[in-house]
Amino acid sequence: MNTPLIAVTCDTREFDGALWHATQQQYVSAAANAAGVTPLLVPALGATLDLDRVLDAVHGVMATGSKSNVHPALYGGDASEANGPYDPARDATSLPLIRKALERGIPVLAICRGMQELNVALGGTLQTEIQERDGALDHRMPDAPTRDKRYAPRQTLTAAPGTCLAAIAGAAPIQVNSLHRQAIDRLAAGLRAEAFAEDGIIEAVSPDNAQAFALGVQWHPEYWATSDPTSAAIFAAFGDAVRRHASARPSRSPIAEFSTRLGA
Structure with a gap:
């Protein structure tokens, strides 16, 4: 069987006056080298994209992290310059892509911003600038000279028994590299919290009654x-x-696909 395809969410970025659709190398490298799948970048074109057609072509979805935050208007919050930057084009693409993937039983891995998108997509809310709360840990990226040090594991979590994360990581405490300024506030109906930081911040979630693998993690x-x-x-x-999803989905040859499009 050919290597299965996954859809990978993109940010919008401006370089030299031109808009780009991009994600970091670390996400696509992990997909190819650690998951053994072929990543395809999905441009942040919102309603312009036929997301059902995208999901017809792939067997998984990875919602990536980003420097931008989910826009507060999507969960009843107030936008502020301090809480930015925002990327409305990404929001308009990633949130419906996640919802549709879950509805169709397509595996989903949501990382950092992606986990926050998963919560908002299902009706939950976020809390912003969490480092300003009394008693909170500072979850933001540390000021360190190298990326390896900035992404070094520095927080301890334990997966709740009987969860998707526990089945993967086991019952022992794990060290994670959690780097974020906002986090889940009200957990969406249909999501369960799978792990917490020492200050009570939700660090992993999964949907109840998911048809396939679906996991959100706040770390990297x-x-x-x-x-x-x-x-x-x-x-x-x-x-x-x-x-597994690729094996279970009926395959169609390019000739059959072309014939269908011609109405044959």
């Missing part, structure tokens, strides 16, 4: 996906689910 397993055992296990589980 993609960065150490080929060296850290827990990170590698998350991507291996996602890759296995994508391959």
Whole structure:
């Protein structure tokens, strides 16, 4: 069987006055090298895209992290310059893509911003600038000289028993590289919290009654996906689910697809 395809969400970025659709290398490398799947970037074109057609072509979805935050208008909050930047084009693409993937039983791995998108897509809310709360840990990226040090695991989590994460990571505490300024506030109906930071912030979620693998993590397993055992296990589980979905979906030859389009 050919390597299955996954859809990977993109941010919009401006370079030299031109708009680009992009994601970081670490996400697509982890998908290819640790999950064993072929990543396809989905441009952040919102309603212009036929998302059902996209999902017809892939066997998994990975919602990536980003420097931008989900726009507060999508969950009843107030936007502010301090809470930005925002990327409405990404919001308009990622949220419906996640909802449709879950409805169709397509495996989903949602990372950092992607986990926040998963919660908002299903009706939950977010809390912003969490480092300003009394008693909160500072979950933001540390000021360190190298990316390896900025992405180094520094928080301890334990997966709740009987959860998707526990099946992957086991019952022992794990160290994670959680780097974020906003987090889940009200958990969406249909989602369950799978792990918490020491200050009570939700760090992992999964949908109740999901038809296929679906996991959201607030940290960055993609960065150490080929060296850290827990990170590698998350991507291996996602890759296995994508391959199961690809095997179960009826395949069609390019000739049959072309004939269908011609109305034959």
